[in-house]
Amino acid sequence: MTEDVGTIPRKPLTPTQRLKLFEAFQGRCVLCDRKIEAGEPWIDEHLRALGLGGSNEAENRGPAHKACADAKTHGRDGDLARIATTKRVKMRNLGIQHRKGPPIPGSEDSPWKRKMDGTFVRRSKRMRVSGSCA
Numbered sequence: 001m002t003e004d005v006g007t008i009p010r011k012p013l014t015p016t017q018r019l020k021l022f023e024a025f026q027g028r029c030v031l032c033d034r035k036i037e038a039g040e041p042w043i044d045e046h047l048r049a050l051g052l053g054g055s056n057e058a059e060n061r062g063p064a065h066k067a068c069a070d071a072k073t074h075g076r077d078g079d080l081a082r083i084a085t086t087k088r089v090k091m092r093n094l095g096i097q098h099r100k101g102p103p104i105p106g107s108e109d110s111p112w113k114r115k116m117d118g119t120f121v122r123r124s125k126r127m128r129v130s131g132s133c134a
Protein backbone atom coordinates (compact mmCIF):
# COMPACT_ATOMS: atom_id res chain seq x y z
CA MET A 1 0.00 0.00 0.00
CA THR A 2 1.39 3.39 -0.93
CA GLU A 3 1.19 6.29 1.44
CA ASP A 4 -1.65 8.55 0.61
CA VAL A 5 -3.17 11.61 2.13
CA GLY A 6 -6.41 10.70 3.80
CA THR A 7 -9.32 13.01 4.08
CA ILE A 8 -11.25 10.88 6.56
CA PRO A 9 -12.27 12.82 9.64
CA ARG A 10 -11.26 11.44 13.02
CA LYS A 11 -14.12 9.56 14.57
CA PRO A 12 -14.18 9.31 18.35
CA LEU A 13 -14.99 6.01 19.97
CA THR A 14 -17.91 5.59 22.32
CA PRO A 15 -16.98 4.72 25.92
CA THR A 16 -18.05 1.10 25.25
CA GLN A 17 -15.87 0.91 22.12
CA ARG A 18 -12.99 2.33 24.13
CA LEU A 19 -13.37 -0.35 26.78
CA LYS A 20 -13.59 -3.07 24.12
CA LEU A 21 -10.46 -1.77 22.44
CA PHE A 22 -8.58 -1.65 25.73
CA GLU A 23 -9.58 -5.23 26.51
CA ALA A 24 -8.81 -6.49 23.02
CA PHE A 25 -5.21 -5.38 23.55
CA GLN A 26 -5.14 -6.56 27.19
CA GLY A 27 -4.41 -2.98 28.13
CA ARG A 28 -1.07 -2.95 26.33
CA CYS A 29 0.17 0.15 24.59
CA VAL A 30 0.41 -0.52 20.85
CA LEU A 31 3.43 1.75 20.63
CA CYS A 32 5.69 0.66 23.50
CA ASP A 33 4.02 -2.65 24.43
CA ARG A 34 4.04 -1.68 28.09
CA LYS A 35 0.90 -2.18 30.14
CA ILE A 36 -1.21 0.92 30.54
CA GLU A 37 -1.54 1.29 34.29
CA ALA A 38 -4.70 2.49 36.00
CA GLY A 39 -4.78 6.25 35.95
CA GLU A 40 -2.28 6.57 33.08
CA PRO A 41 -3.75 8.70 30.33
CA TRP A 42 -4.23 6.79 27.08
CA ILE A 43 -5.90 7.37 23.77
CA ASP A 44 -7.17 5.13 21.03
CA GLU A 45 -4.35 5.47 18.56
CA HIS A 46 -4.69 5.07 14.83
CA LEU A 47 -1.99 2.56 13.95
CA ARG A 48 -1.82 4.13 10.54
CA ALA A 49 -2.52 7.82 10.84
CA LEU A 50 -5.66 9.08 9.16
CA GLY A 51 -3.53 11.61 7.35
CA LEU A 52 -1.49 8.76 5.90
CA GLY A 53 -4.47 6.86 4.58
CA GLY A 54 -5.42 5.00 7.74
CA SER A 55 -9.03 4.26 8.48
CA ASN A 56 -11.28 4.60 11.50
CA GLU A 57 -11.93 0.86 11.49
CA ALA A 58 -11.30 -1.07 14.69
CA GLU A 59 -8.39 -2.99 13.16
CA ASN A 60 -6.58 0.30 12.63
CA ARG A 61 -6.95 1.32 16.26
CA GLY A 62 -5.30 0.36 19.48
CA PRO A 63 -4.75 1.82 22.92
CA ALA A 64 -1.62 3.85 23.46
CA HIS A 65 -0.17 5.90 26.28
CA LYS A 66 -0.85 9.52 25.58
CA ALA A 67 2.89 10.21 25.88
CA CYS A 68 3.72 7.51 23.33
CA ALA A 69 1.06 8.74 20.93
CA ASP A 70 2.28 12.32 21.18
CA ALA A 71 5.81 11.19 20.37
CA LYS A 72 4.54 9.22 17.39
CA THR A 73 2.50 12.15 16.14
CA HIS A 74 4.73 15.12 16.85
CA GLY A 75 8.21 13.66 16.96
CA ARG A 76 10.90 14.09 14.38
CA ASP A 77 9.86 11.77 11.53
CA GLY A 78 6.56 11.52 13.37
CA ASP A 79 3.24 11.23 11.63
CA LEU A 80 2.76 14.98 11.24
CA ALA A 81 6.13 15.35 9.55
CA ARG A 82 5.37 12.41 7.27
CA ILE A 83 1.89 13.73 6.54
CA ALA A 84 3.35 17.10 5.56
CA THR A 85 5.83 15.45 3.21
CA THR A 86 3.24 13.11 1.74
CA LYS A 87 0.86 15.99 1.19
CA ARG A 88 3.54 18.13 -0.44
CA VAL A 89 4.48 15.33 -2.84
CA LYS A 90 0.85 14.64 -3.68
CA MET A 91 0.16 18.30 -4.36
CA ARG A 92 3.22 18.56 -6.57
CA ASN A 93 2.13 15.47 -8.49
CA LEU A 94 -1.29 17.05 -9.01
CA GLY A 95 0.28 20.28 -10.18
CA ILE A 96 -0.96 22.24 -7.19
CA GLN A 97 1.52 24.96 -6.32
CA HIS A 98 2.26 26.06 -2.83
CA ARG A 99 2.10 29.78 -2.37
CA LYS A 100 5.61 31.05 -2.50
CA GLY A 101 7.00 32.79 0.51
CA PRO A 102 9.00 36.00 0.35
CA PRO A 103 12.08 35.72 -1.84
CA ILE A 104 15.34 34.94 -0.12
CA PRO A 105 17.65 37.98 -0.33
CA GLY A 106 20.26 37.36 -2.96
CA SER A 107 18.18 34.74 -4.76
CA GLU A 108 17.00 35.15 -8.36
CA ASP A 109 13.51 36.26 -7.27
CA SER A 110 14.78 38.90 -4.90
CA PRO A 111 15.22 42.55 -5.90
CA TRP A 112 18.48 42.35 -4.00
CA LYS A 113 21.63 41.03 -5.46
CA ARG A 114 24.44 39.74 -3.31
CA LYS A 115 27.86 40.92 -4.27
CA MET A 116 31.07 38.97 -3.94
CA ASP A 117 32.03 40.91 -0.80
CA GLY A 118 28.77 39.87 0.88
CA THR A 119 26.96 43.19 0.61
CA PHE A 120 23.57 43.52 -1.05
CA VAL A 121 22.74 45.92 -3.85
CA ARG A 122 19.48 46.57 -5.61
CA ARG A 123 19.22 44.75 -8.86
CA SER A 124 19.15 46.96 -11.89
CA LYS A 125 15.59 47.86 -12.83
CA ARG A 126 13.62 45.10 -14.40
CA MET A 127 9.93 44.58 -14.92
CA ARG A 128 8.34 42.89 -11.96
CA VAL A 129 4.81 41.62 -11.86
CA SER A 130 2.95 43.49 -9.18
CA GLY A 131 -0.39 42.58 -7.64
CA SER A 132 -1.47 46.12 -6.91
CA CYS A 133 -2.36 48.63 -9.57
CA ALA A 134 -4.75 50.87 -7.65
Ligand SMILES: [Zn+2]
Nearest residue numbers: 029032065068
Ligand atom coordinates in the same frame (compact mmCIF):
# COMPACT_ATOMS: atom_id res chain seq x y z
ZN1 LIG B 1 3.29 3.35 25.50
